[in-house]
Amino acid sequence: MNPLNTIKGTLTAGLVLAIVLAAVLSQHTGVNAMLLARWLHIVAGITWIGLLYYFNFVQVPALADAAADKGGPGGGGITxxxxxxxxxxxxxxxxVTWLSGAAYxxxxxxxAGAFTFGAIGTAGPYGNAIGYGAWLGTIMLFNVWAIIWPNQQKILGLKPATDEEKVVARRRAFLASRTNALLSIPMLMFMAASSHGLPF
Incomplete structure (x- = not known):
């Protein structure tokens, strides 16, 4: 059975390959909890931000074009x-991104130092950069679970909503998603700065 035939098989094979390569290539240090937490944080973060960009740069404009195309197939397949x-x-x-980052x-x-900018504990070796990134990520996580997802459930018909409620839900979900796209740009800068020696 080819693992590439299913997403579950592909993810499982990728996970096994990553662990085997890490175990073989890190003979001196081995695979440890810190490496796994950081790796999980990066993989989940790429998935999260990749989908955030997909929604903002591809799906929302495509749905607007589909709605404007009176003779076209519409956006039903997408929604x-x-x-x-x-x-x-x-x-x-x-x-998973937030939890694995917090675990790391x-x-x-x-x-404690990251979330208090060094007022309690140690902020990190490169100043407060990790704290800025962590706070931006926390705001973005809140937007996903408290604003985007509840409103998307109404938009997609997963929760009952009137047409008027759907109009309001679309705007709220849109603004929260655009806010996250905006916040992701400095968040990624601070996350990179915190591990590459750029102090803030």
Missing amino acids: KYVAPRALLWFRWSAL LAHVGWL
Whole structure:
């Protein structure tokens, strides 16, 4: 059976390959909890931000074009088949990103320092950059679970809503998603700065 035939097989094979390569190539240090937490944080973060950019740069403009195209097929296929699946990966990758990032910060002793900008504990070796990134990521996680997902459930018909409620839900979800796209840009800068020696 070819693991590439299913997404589950592909993910499982990728996970096994990553662990085997890490175990073989890191003969001196081995695979440890810190490496796994950081790796999970990066993979989940790429999934989260990748889907955030997909929604903002591809799906929303495509749905607007589909709605404007009176003779076209419309956006029903996207809203029925693509959006619910993308939102499933989107919201859970957001949570895994945040939890694995917090686990990593706790493991290295920077969790309290990052979220208090060094007022309690150690902020990290490169100043407050990790704290700025962590706070931006926390705001973005809140937007995903408290604003985007509840409103998308109404838009997609997963929760009962009147037409007027759907109009309001579309605007709220749109603005929260655009806010996250905006916040992701400095968040990624601070995350990179915190591990590449750029102090803030």
